[in-house]
Amino acid sequence: MSRHILCASPKMKWLVLLFTFVFAIGMNSFRNSFQFFMLPMAETFHADRSLISASVSIFMITTGVVQFFVGFFIDRFSVRKIMGIGAICISASFLALPHSPNVHIFSVIYGVLGGIGYSCAVGVTTQYFISRWFDTHKGLALAILTNANSAGLLLLSPIWAAAPYYAGWQTAYTILGIFLAAVLLPLLAFGMKHPPNVQGQSVKKSYDWQGFWKVLKQSRLIHILYFGVFTCGFTMGIIDAHLVPMLEDAHVSHINGMMAAFGAFIIIGGLLAGWLSDLLGSRSVMLSILFFIRLISLICLLVPALGIHNSELWYLCFTLLFGLSYTGVIPLTAASISESFQTGLIGSLLGINFFIHQIAGALSVYVGGLFFDMNHNYLLVTVVCLVLVSLSALLELAPIKKNNHVHNEESVEG
Template structure:
């Protein structure tokens, strides 16, 4: 387990800014693993000659694999650091995109996407990014910095989705995916290695300068899991996070086909998604700012309520104007729930298990994505309507808000000690949910 550094005292602001910007860029690029399939969902379906529910299995299994990988990646990040985890993810992303582009039968596409791409995205997204921010920032700015870095996905909505839509007029989906895969291997993986080296120097310098940093051996994976599962607050957060995943799958898989079913073309779809991305940025920065000031619970409950309202709006009157309004309202909540959940975890769990804890909540998030992906596709095939999945999203996010509402405010975690790895300690007994 690396030492807990305080580089904000010892490293120049420029270095930290460059590292933050680089992590943001990796996150932006990593969003291509999802939004390319989102944009090319119908062309890929037509190319392989299957139905929507056939291709939806790629997303469903992708989500299941993400669920399995998330706590494992979190544990890895706790051990090797967030930056190294991002570097491995960049390499795997290039391999996955090239593999999908070159795949012949549909089953091979599904295997590559649901295993390699799922592992790559897990290593490029919220879990290792949380560890990355935890390593580099110890001065109360974690929420805002985490919001800035994770907004790479939002900028992906704004920049990449219109780009894929435009390129789809001239190039096949295979050419686009293959080209992005090459960029990952040739450009982004070397960048991730530079980030790893520089962040390592920053944390090492901080540890030496502090002089009092204590090196703590990482608990075993089993001990990490036990420590996490004994936290009642973490269980509540995970249960509520199912609603977050369920609704995100609607955006990732069903939103563009829903727009197409209601005769809203690429221009409306791209505009709605761009608005979603723009307000995702605004909402996440506000959420990070509020979380840094102690309003974690209010942000989380508000995010779930806002998302439930957005789903109700969409089902009322499917029209271009309503789609744009939906993108605005939903966007405000899109990352707010993620940031508030992550900041809550950072406050109530020891540093040696925070990556694992984030991995666990993302595991249940991914299961929500898998359920929504397949349920929405099957219901559309049978009823020719996305109303059932939209109403289900509204209900689940309302339940998520009610789940978090009785919980107490996030309390700071006690400093981790070596004996935290001992599951027989009485103070590691089951922590009741507040």
């Protein structure tokens, strides 16, 4: 009977999205709060910044690897169970971290247990979960979900900044662990229900490996989408790690204000991209538009880098335009995958999608630093980003030129 009630309520999917949005904010607090607690934690363990930061490096490696496999698990097991396991692991990490005897144990708990929990709770799982709920407005829904991380950082940053000094990081982590277990786990269990169209389905006993390999080998669409995700991850990694140093090297004034505007445009751009992709009825067109916007932003960055015209206005234009294109690629790629391939393969394809993005980001952070050490500027890496973005902007249009659109093209599934 509950299944019929869910089907009869058009507002249910938006309510589930709201619950998932809140759930994602809570899970992302594990990652977002660290930078605010880092110095007090380093002081507690008498560790320098590089040593305490090693826990984040372990966390990033763990999430990159685990999310790859989580996608395959989704196609065989209940996505809500996987999210529940993730929430339990993060809650346990929060509760265990204050009792770490030394920084090395702390790093293992945060990086490994927390990384496994984070990979299961959000990312591939939440994108998959919401994509199954929304047949229409899917682009907007996934864009809203993607902005949960930015919204959480915006809303909770004042709390994170004050907590370690007023309550201590140990108490703050303990409260967070209890909150996740007492509030967000019940929210997952009772508020984030299975979509009506999959509620009655049984768990798959075997995985369609033949169909999976056939898609990877023969699908032109998946190749284009994955190249776009690699480009997105590579360019985002550069900006995430090197934007502030880049602005400082250029002696840009009001960097804090520029970064605040960057954050605001990230949220605006992500929501606009999702809404417009639903309005246009084409993920490929919107993805191409996003890459063209990112291309223009890189050209703005290239002008002062080449010494053509030195003005802070170029850096401002770059920051705002790049912000507009920042979060749209991942949710639109997830939407395209969920709409174009058979249900039993979506989780694994999304897992690879996130894995490529993480690997590209990690690679670009290192490459950006390497090129700077070699040339003492970011010109070469900017040119590399410009070439990748140009190719992606053009390639995303390729599926549209074919008479059989994405849905027809992807009949390779069997």
